[in-house]
Amino acid sequence: NAGVTQTPKFQVLKTGQSMTLQCAQDMNHNSMYWYRQDPGMGLRLIYYSASEGTTDKGEVPNGYNVSRLNKREFSLRLESAAPSQTSVYFCASSEAQSYEQYFGPGTRLTVT
Amino acid sequence: QKEVEQNSGPLSVPEGAIASLNCTYSDRGSQSFFWYRQYSGKSPELIMSIYSNGDKEDGRFTAQLNKASQYVSLLIRDSQPSDSATYLCAVNWWTNAGKSTFGDGTTLTVKP
Numbered sequence: 250n251a252g253v254t255q256t257p258k259f260q261v262l263k264t265g266q267s268m269t270l271q272c273a274q275d276m277n278h279n280s281m282y283w284y285r286q287d288p289g290m291g292l293r294l295i296y297y298s299a300s301e302g303t304t305d306k307g308e309v310p311n312g313y314n315v316s317r318l319n320k321r322e323f324s325l326r327l328e329s330a331a332p333s334q335t336s337v338y339f340c341a342s343s344e345a346q347s348y349e350q351y352f353g354p355g356t357r358l359t360v361t
Numbered sequence: 362q363k364e365v366e367q368n369s370g371p372l373s374v375p376e377g378a379i380a381s382l383n384c385t386y387s388d389r390g391s392q393s394f395f396w397y398r399q400y401s402g403k404s405p406e407l408i409m410s411i412y413s414n415g416d417k418e419d420g421r422f423t424a425q426l427n428k429a430s431q432y433v434s435l436l437i438r439d440s441q442p443s444d445s446a447t448y449l450c451a452v453n454w455w456t457n458a459g460k461s462t463f464g465d466g467t468t469l470t471v472k473p
Contacts, residue, residue: 280459282460289369289465290465290466291365291449291463291464291465291466292405292449292463293463294460294461294462297459297460299459305459305460307460339404339405343459345459347393347410348393348395348410348453348459348461349395349407349410350395350397350405350407350451350461351407352404352405352406353404354403354404355403355404
C-alpha cells in the first residue's frame with residue numbers, strides 16, 4: 250500500500266519553462282488536494298478536487314492548472330514558471346466524510 | 362487576522378514534560394479540526410482529528426476542543442525528543458467542508 254505518491258521529488262526550472270507534477274493515491278479516496286509550503290509557513294491550498302471530473306480553486310491558484318485524470322490521479326501544471334513559484338509542493342487525499350488528509354512526500358521545486 | 366492562528370514558537374520543553382500547543386480560529390461555522398505533525402524536510406502526517414467539544418485521547422496525545430471559545434489544543438504527555446517537530450492545526454468549515462485551512466504551525470523542541 251503506497252498511499253500517496255508524487256513525482257518528481259526534486260525539480261529545477263528556468264523562468265518561463267513549463268512542467269507537470271504528478272500525484273497518485275491508492276486509498277480509493279474521492280478528494281485530492283495540491284498545496285504549496287514556503288519556508289516557515291503553513292500549507293496553502295492551490296487546488297482541490299472533490300471527485301473525479303471536478304476541481305475548485307484554493308487560496309493561491311494563479312499560475313497553476315490542474316487535471317483530475319481519474320479517481321487515483323491529480324496533476325498540477327505550471328505553464329510558465331516564475332521564481333515566486335519556488336516552493337515545496339504537497340499532494341494529499343482524503344475520504345469525503347472524515348476529511349482527514351494523507352500527504353505525499355512532496356516535490357521541491359526551484360525556479361531560477 | 363488569520364482564520365487559523367498558532368503561536369509560532371519555538372516551544373521548548375524538557376523530556377518527560379507535558380507540551381501544550383494551542384490554536385485559535387475564526388468563527389465561520391467550524392466543523393472539523395485536525396492536528397498534523399511535520400518533521401523537518403518531511404510531509405505532514407495526521408495525529409488527531411476532533412469533531413465535537415471536549416477531549417479526545419490517543420496514547421500520549423490529547424486533543425481538546427472548545428467551540429464557544431474558538432480554540433483547539435493538543436497536549437503531548439511524557440514528551441520525547443522524537444516529538445520534536447512542527448505541529449500544524451487545520452480547520453474545516455461548513456461552508457467549505459472539503460477544504461482545510463492550516464495555521465502556520467508551532468515548532469516544538471523536546472530537550473533530553
